Amino acid sequence: MTSMSKYERVRATIAGEPVDRPAVALWRHWPGDDQRAEDFAAAHLHWQQTFDFDLIKLTPSSAYCLQDWGINTCWSGGDEGTRAYRSTVIDSPEDWYRLPELDPASDYLATVRQGAKLVCQAIGDDVPIIMTIFSPLAQAKNLAGANLLPHLRHHPEAVLAGFETISASILRYLGALKATGIDGVFYAAQLADASRLSREEYQHFGKPFDLQILEATGDFWFNMLHIHGHDVYFDLFTDYPVQAVNWHDRESGPSLAEGAKQFSGAVSGGLNRWTVQTGSPEDVRSEAADAISQTRGRRLILSTGCVAMTNSPLSNLRAARESVEISQD
Numbered sequence: 001m002t003s004m005s006k007y008e009r010v011r012a013t014i015a016g017e018p019v020d021r022p023a024v025a026l027w028r029h030w031p032g033d034d035q036r037a038e039d040f041a042a043a044h045l046h047w048q049q050t051f052d053f054d055l056i057k058l059t060p061s062s063a064y065c066l067q068d069w070g071i072n073t074c075w076s077g078g079d080e081g082t083r084a085y086r087s088t089v090i091d092s093p094e095d096w097y098r099l100p101e102l103d104p105a106s107d108y109l110a111t112v113r114q115g116a117k118l119v120c121q122a123i124g125d126d127v128p129i130i131m132t133i134f135s136p137l138a139q140a141k142n143l144a145g146a147n148l149l150p151h152l153r154h155h156p157e158a159v160l161a162g163f164e165t166i167s168a169s170i171l172r173y174l175g176a177l178k179a180t181g182i183d184g185v186f187y188a189a190q191l192a193d194a195s196r197l198s199r200e201e202y203q204h205f206g207k208p209f210d211l212q213i214l215e216a217t218g219d220f221w222f223n224m225l226h227i228h229g230h231d232v233y234f235d236l237f238t239d240y241p242v243q244a245v246n247w248h249d250r251e252s253g254p255s256l257a258e259g260a261k262q263f264s265g266a267v268s269g270g271l272n273r274w275t276v277q278t279g280s281p282e283d284v285r286s287e288a289a290d291a292i293s294q295t296r297g298r299r300l301i302l303s304t305g306c307v308a309m310t311n312s313p314l315s316n317l318r319a320a321r322e323s324v325e326i327s328q329d
Contacts (some may be wrong), residue, residue, distance in 0.1 A: 006054045006127050010222065013266045014243045016299050022292055022324045023266075024302040026276070026317060027057035028310055029081025034061040040115035045122055051321050055128040057186050057224075058119060059307065060112045065134055065170075066142055068106040069099070079277065079309040090144035093155035096162030099143075102169040104176035113176055120181030128183045128222050133174070136166040136209045137202075138190035138228070149196070152205060159205065167209050174216050184220035184243070187213070192236060193229040202233060214241050224268060228306065238262045248305035250275070250287065257294040268301040270294070271320060277309040281319035288323035 001020045004012065012019045028047075033039040040060065048056055062082040063073040072087040090096060102109060116131055123129060140163065141148055152159045174185070189210055192202045217223045224244040227237055230252035237245065243265045249256050250272035260267045270291025275283050291302055302324055308317070 007125065009054055010128050010266075010301070013299060013301060014222070016264075019297065022295075022297050022300045022302055023054040024321055024324045025053040025055045025057065025268075026051070026271075026303060026308045026320055027059050028308045028312075029059050029062065031061075031075040031081045031083070031310065034059075034064070035111075037111050037114035037118060040112065041118035041122065044115075044119050048123070048127065051317060053127070053321065054301070055130065055222075056119065056123065058116055058129065058131045058182070060115070060132060063142065064108055064112050065139055065173075067108040068102050069143065071142065079311055080307060081310040085142055085145065088143060088145040088147065090140070090147055090151070090162065093151050093158040096151070096155075096158040096165075099162050099165045101165050102172070104173045109173055109176075113173075113180060116177065116182055117180040129181070130184045130186045130222060130224055131177055131180075131182045133170060133185045133187050133213070135187065135189045135206065135213070136163045136170065137206045138188055139166050141190060152197075152201070156205075163205065163209055167212060170213050171216050174213070178219070182220070184222035184224065185217050186224045186226055186246075187217070187242065188226045188228055189237070190228045192227060193232045195231070196229070199233050199236065202236060207236060210240065226306070234259065235262065244268050244301060246301075246303060246305065250305055255294060256291055256300070260295055260299055266299045266301050267295065268303045269305045270300065270302050271304045273304040273306055273308055273312075276304055276316045276320060277312045279316065281315045284316045284319040285323045288320060292324075 004020045009019050009023050013023045030043040033043040044056055063071055069089050071089060073083040073085055076084045120129055191197050223242040224246055225240050225242040227247040234254055245263050246268035249269040256267050256270055271287050275287055288302055
C-alpha cells in the first residue's frame with residue numbers, strides 16, 4: 001500500500017479502513033515546562049520531532065483547568081509528572097454555589113491556550129493535534145478533594161450547581177480553543193469505577209455533563225475519550241460521540257479486542273505504561289505485536305492506556321514507535 005500521511009492514516013483508522021501501517025502515539029506530562037506557553041510548546045515539538053508519532057496529544061499540567069480558581073499546586077517529583085495539590089477550593093457544601101465561571105482569558109487558561117496555538121502553528125497540517133479537557137467530575141475531584149464524595153451523596157443539589165459552573169467554564173474554553181487550530185480534544189473522564197462511584201451515581205453526576213461537553217466538540221473531526229481508572233464501567237461510554245477511546249486495557253481491561261467489539265471507532269492502547277517504564281524493548285515490542293494481532297491492525301492507535309512515565313527509557317519509547325514498522329515486514 002502507498003505510504004499515507006499522518007492525517008490520512010488517522011482518518012482511515014477511525015473509519016476502520018485499510019492503513020499502510022497501524023497508527024502509534026505516546027504522550028506524557030511536562031513538569032515545569034507546562035507552566036509557560038513557549039516551554040509547553042517546545043516540549044511537545046521536541047517530543048514529536050524525536051519520535052515522529054501519528055498524533056500529538058497536548059498534555060498541560062494536570063491542574064491547568066483549576067489554577068485560575070485558586071488551587072495551590074506544586075511539582076514535587078514523581079514518575080507520572082502530575083502536580084501535587086496543596087489546597088482545595090471547595091470545603092463546605094455552600095462553596096459549590098460560590099464557584100465563579102472562568103473566563104478563557106484568565107491567566108493560566110490563556111497560557112495553555114497560547115501554548116496550543118504555538119504547537120499548531122509550528123506543526124501546520126502535518127500531524128493531528130488534540131487538546132486535553134478534563135471532565136467536570138475530574139475537575140471536581142481536585143477542587144474538593146476528600147469532600148467530593150460526601151458532598152455528592154449528602155448535598156447533591158449543591159454539587160450539581162457547581163458542576164453546571166464547571167461545565168459552563170469548559171464550554172467557554174472550548175470555544176476559545178477552536179481558534180488555535182487543534183483538530184479535537186482528548187476528553188479525560190474519571191471516577192467511573194466501583195471504588196469511587198456506583199453506576200447510578202456516574203449516570204447522574206457524570207454522563208449528562210460528559211455528553212453536554214462532547215456535543216460542543218462536534219465540529220472537530222478527531223475527539224478521543226480517555227476512561228481513567230481500573231475496572232471502569234466501560235459500557236457506559238460506548239455511545240459517547242467520539243472518534244476514538246483510550247483506557248487502561250493492559251492494567252484492568254477490557255482488552256483491546258473486547259473494547260473494539262463494543263465501540264465502533266478507533267481503540268487506543270495496547271501498551272502497558274509500566275512495561276514501557278520498566279520493561280525491555282523486547283517486552284514493548286511483544287505487547288505491540290499482541291495489540292496488532294488483537295485488532296488485526298484495524299481501528300488501532302497503538303499507545304499506552306494513560307500517560308507514559310516521564311522516566312521511561314528512550315529505548316522503550318523507540319521500540320513502541322518502531323513496532324508498527326516492524327509489524328509490516
